[in-house]
Amino acid sequence: MINLLHIKNIGIIDDLTIHLNQGLNVLTGETGAGKTLLIGALKILAGGRFSKEMVRIGQTYSFVEMSISIPEFEDNVIVSRQISTDGKNICKINGRLVTVNELKDFMKDKIDIHGQNDTQTMLDLNKHITLLDGYANEEMIDIKPIYQEFYESYRKIKKELNLNYGDEIEKQRKLDLLNYQLNEIKEANLKPEEEEVLEEKRRKILASEKIATHLKEAQEQIDTNAIESLNCAIRSLEKIQTYDEKYMELVARLKSSYYEIQEVERDLSQEEIDFDEKEQNEIEERLDLIYSLKRKYGNQIEQILEYKNKIEKEILDITNRESYVIKLKQELGIVENKMLELSEKMTQVRQKYANRLSDEITKQLQELEMKNAEFKVSVEKIEDKKFNRNGLNQVEFVIATNKGEEKKSLIKIASGGEISRVMLAIKTVLADVDQTPILVFDEIDTGISGMAAHTTGEKMKQIARNHQVICVTHLASIAAKGDYNYYIFKKSEEDKTKTFVKQLNEEETICEIARIANGEVTQTSIQNAKEMRKLSKKIA
Secondary structure, three states, X not given: OEEEEEEEEEOOEEEEEEEOOOOEEEEXXXXXXXXXXXXXXXXXXXXXXXXXXXXXXXXXXXXXXXXXXXXXXXXXXXXXXXXXXXXXXXXXXXOEEEOXXXXXXXXXXXXXXXXXXXXXXXXXXXXXXXXXXXXXHHHHOOOHHHHHHHHHHHHHHHHHHHOOOOOHHHHHHHHHHHHHHHHHHHHHOOOOOHHHHHHHHHHHHHOHHHHHHHHHHHHHHHHHHHHHHHHHHHHHHHOOHHHOHHHHHHHHHHHHHHHHHHHHHHHHHXXXXXXXXHHHHHHHHXXXXXXXXXXXXOOOHHHHXXXXXXXXXXXXXXXXXXXXXXXXXXXXXXXXXXXXXHHHHHHHHHHHHHHHHHHHHHHHHHHOOOOOOEEEEEEEEOOOOOOEOOEOEEEEEXXXXXXXXXOEEHHHOOOHHHHHHHHXXXXXXXXXXXXXXXXXXXXXXXXXOHHHHHHHHHHHHHHOOOOEEEEEOOOHHHHOOOOEEEEEEEEEEOOEXXXXXXXXXXXXXXXXXXXXXXXXXXXXXXXXXXXXXXXXXXXX
């Protein structure tokens, strides 16, 4: 859900922060106070289009951000978008820069905005089959996942079969190239750790002169200084060792060191560092070969060897293509038969639940004062085994809003009020199936009143049990259903108009419902508002 929405420099909004809650959030207020701008800000964060005219007069940019809590994220996610009059567009998700398309893709299953002229996600034909399958989940869950496993195998086999090596001349050219590459790698006889070993040897050879110089220097220092000095020290102490046992012990220790240093000097004198030019050339040539192969076939020897295995398989595939194709076609036939069987089962399940869903949504529409509406979930079969991830069905939501009319696609409904009520009816029935956590309704009550308005509020209240619902309304019967009510108003300050928002307490909510219902707050309108509020709480 949206926890916080922050808007800056959009229309008459200067700098506005609104804290939202789980449940039904109702926004009301004065005409032109900025209610639509709030919805516009949400559309911008959902990756929608932005017009430079929306930037507040005198400013060079607009900024919108929100904090949302999502089950798959441990902490809140911060989404922001800044748009400047010079055309710069900066989108971020948790501080990470993203493109507008990436923002749109991230938000598409997080928020669904419904307004008079919006093309909602519910109008997306590709989503209809997913919603129907979710509605039929009790039976579909044992079929569709198995089908989709076969479908993945089907796609891989089709991809292999579509792999075309061209005519015989092109095939031979391909084989010649692959064989050349294979022979080049094979002849190199590479070993996984070889490069590191060679690099170490080369390092030592290049440092051989330095090593020899310092070894000789160390040996000479011991021979001319350390040994003679120790010998002198021993002779001096031997002259006094009879006076005290500790001097005798010191002599013994010095003699031990003397013999140890003699051993070191002897080892140093026998250490021979030979510079082998032939070995160095061989190492350099070997490393040059390895570097050359790395430039062609991989950044590491392991990658070169992996490439070798890959081209060996490809050579085998090309040379044995005919028998391989026969084998693939046999596998494809088995997979297709299984997919066909599972597709038939899915079709039967979809047709069964399509009828139920059609009846339920039609009933909802009638409760929303669309008495003559007839909703239908159309399930058609795709012929010629044109399998897709969902099987062999095309599913579409269609409707006739008046008697005698032909059923048409939802997107072809002309009336904004009608399509808003259709969306609400669908959302009510599919509230548990549709996983979009945030639903926004922008004055979808336009053109309705009386019982239809009352029922619309009830439907929103019902949907808000499983979703966060944000609703901009001008109807008291809907405002009365709010779990949280907000008042949007504007003030003029220093020759500028600004939008403000206030979350209302219960007493203020009653007064706002009275104002909307009657145009002014009177004792009678307040009493009526209390009755409406009391009734809404009974429904909840």
